[in-house]
Amino acid sequence: MGFRVNLVASGLALILAAASVGGAQAQSIAQALTIAYDHAPDLQAALLSAKSAAENVALAQSGKRPTIGAAIGGNYSWSAGQPSLGNPDGNFSSSQTYTAGLSYNQTVFDNFRTEAQIEAARAGAEVAEYQIRNTEQNVLLAVVQAYMSVLSGRQLVALRQENVNFFQAQLQSARDRLDVGEGTRIDVAQAEARLAQGDAAYRAALSSLEISQATFQRYVGAAPQNLDSSHNFGRLIPSSLQAAISEAEVGHPAILLSKAAIRAAQAGTDAAQAAFGPTATVSGEVGTGYNTVAGGQGLSGRVGFQITVPLYAGGAIGANVRKANIEQIKSEVDAMSAYDQIREAVISAWAGIQSADAQISAANSAVAAGRTVLDGVIQERDLGTRTTLDVLNAQAELTTAREGLINASTNKVIATFSLLAAMGRLTATDLGLAVEVKSAVRYNQAVDDVWQELRTVAE
Template sequence: MRSLLGTTALLATMLAGAMGVRAETLPEALAYAYANNPNIASARLSVESSGEDIAIAKSDALPNISLGANYTASFSATDDLFSTSQNFTLGLNYSQTIFDNHRTDGQVEQSRAFSELATHALANAEQNVLLSAVDAYMSVVRDTQLVAIRQENIAFFRAQVGSANDRLRLGEGTRTDVSQAEARLAQAVAAHQAAIASLQTSQASYQRWVGRPPQNLSASFTYQGLLPQSIDEAIETAQADHPALKSARAAIRASQAGADIARSAFGPTLQLIGSVCAVGCFGADGPGGMSGQIGLTLSIPIYEGGSLGAGQRKANLELIKSEVDALSSYDEVREAIVTAWATVINSEAQISSAQSAVASGQEFVSGLVEERDLGLRTTLDVLDAQSDLVTSREALVQANASRVIAQYTLLASVGRLSATNLGLPVTVEDGQAYVQVVEDVWQELRAVPAP
């Protein structure tokens, strides 16, 4: 009885929510998840951080200018003389790499490739979060409906227990009928409690991915017509749009730049170094004035213990590995497309079958109850038919949820599951505005906006 009271309270809360809170549609839930999920925010920060790597790589080819100041105090002591002196100098130091065998160019190219990789990782994180939010949303809808179905099933079996007891008192039934009905009622109560537990788990998953507790979710929504019409179209779309494949291509580009960087280490490096002294250039007692110097430094590696060759070989292996990884990514995406496509087709077939089973099952149970009351059927016949009907109703609920999840999974497998493609009412942020700002080579001379 305590369990049933708890169940009634849960359903009353759900009903009160349905009456007092406007239904939250799936697009609204996805929009909130996009704006508030920390996984997306973390991936966006990685994109902005990659922009700083580009600026750092560029700095190797730009001038380094610093202000230098030096103060010294000294003394000397002899048998009959003690003296002290002080000197202060102030000037500018300048250094710049004139040529490094294109090493800096390779570093800039590699940093740009890694930034592109971070951008595609952000798109992939966005897909994963939105797909997880869809799964959590439909799981709550599904489990809410299952709780209601199993609550109705408890009421049905309770009525059958009462009917069996009435017929037993009238001498028209048996103790076996009562026992069978009571056993089915106990099973229905246990199944109902399991449904409540599943609903609570789904609600926790919803809050994790969407960012707030579910409130009166709507089982119906307007679906965007973005699904491909064939597997071939899906695969072709994925090759152009899927962020995992774009990431694989960006990784190849980064590895190629890494090979160029390793190769450049074998070449010469030429640096321009200069300094200007403005104060105290000729000592404390010397004349006033300025002094300066400028020079070139050339460095050509001859032997560095085998590190240069090892670096080149490793970079070449990394390039080959990135190409192999790209092939693996393509196979994974293709497998995901075929699996999602098959799941969509199967779920539609399951829905059609379950709808027919529910329609016929409802009529069959009603007929059996009437025949049982006339003595033409047994209580067990009614109980078995009701159990089959509940199984069919639950299968229909699960198939409807599975179809929606499979459709969005198919969208994700072709790379179309994004806030832009879904038309979500959010401001899409990809971190590129920040990257463009910090790439400015003179940005240290003025304020940079916070991310």
């Protein structure tokens, strides 16, 4: 018995310690989401991927812009004649030549291939931006799930600790009655068995809580404090299922992402087909030179143009077109799949809320009835009309009902946030979190600066 009492005491200390950490400052769901938004590595990685995708726009745009270069060089040359009778040392001469100049190259027409590549790059950057929003929703939903897992875990630990205390009291009562001749050894054995089961359930709840707290800290970056599941984000949920579906189909980042992916694939097809057309380029050079023997050479220059038309490339051009067509079809299929998945997620979350409401109502009734039954059975046991087993069974039923209420309440909160995520509204902006929203839009605008690279070189 000493081991069981110590176990309960240690669990009580764990709960009290967790409560004392946040007793002065309760940690709401909104606060946890705010901290997690700034901490989440997955969200930061998505932002970096979006910035990387934005650079593809600059790379594509460079295809229709000139390349201008400056060069300076020099060389040293010498020659020596064959020695002869009249000139035993031979003839030796040397000179140095220095050159400097500018070069200019530009593709003036490529059958609109570059324009198609720019459009593909812009659509790809848009895909990456929507991927940030999608990752944001996944991260915030995972935080809510971890938050509620810790909160419900603490409630279950407290409940099962209370259950163990009850069984300990019943075991002592059974022993006392046995000592005065009013009970039986069967009552004692049954109470001992229930206490052992209660201990096992309690220890399992403690282990589960430790795992949940570790998961919470991974997402939030800090240990959970005194958690409180109350929130006002249910106001973002529309009044009907159809309204929720309509909102999801219009604004969910996964759907917007799939639309941008279709545009990127279409532009890729256009670029592949443009490879069959002609390409025209112009080039020019201007420079000067100086030779230590001949002196200055003055200015010299060259201007030229070239038109090329592909005739055969070993089948590569046709393969690229076919591949681009396949990718375009695939993007459209992926978009249809995204619509179906989002619709399913909305319906599932909506049903989850309705189910949780019904379970909460039923669990509240079961808990109220279970308390009444337990009190009555204990009184009847004291009068001799019920047994210890009846009391233990009544306590077990009450505990099951209370656990059901905890689980139903947890499921209600998770289903609410799951519906917001399915609608595309589980974002820092929609939730009103006090954070700087992660976005690559400004970065996209910066890389569109035509002369940024030239200014950087000049500086």
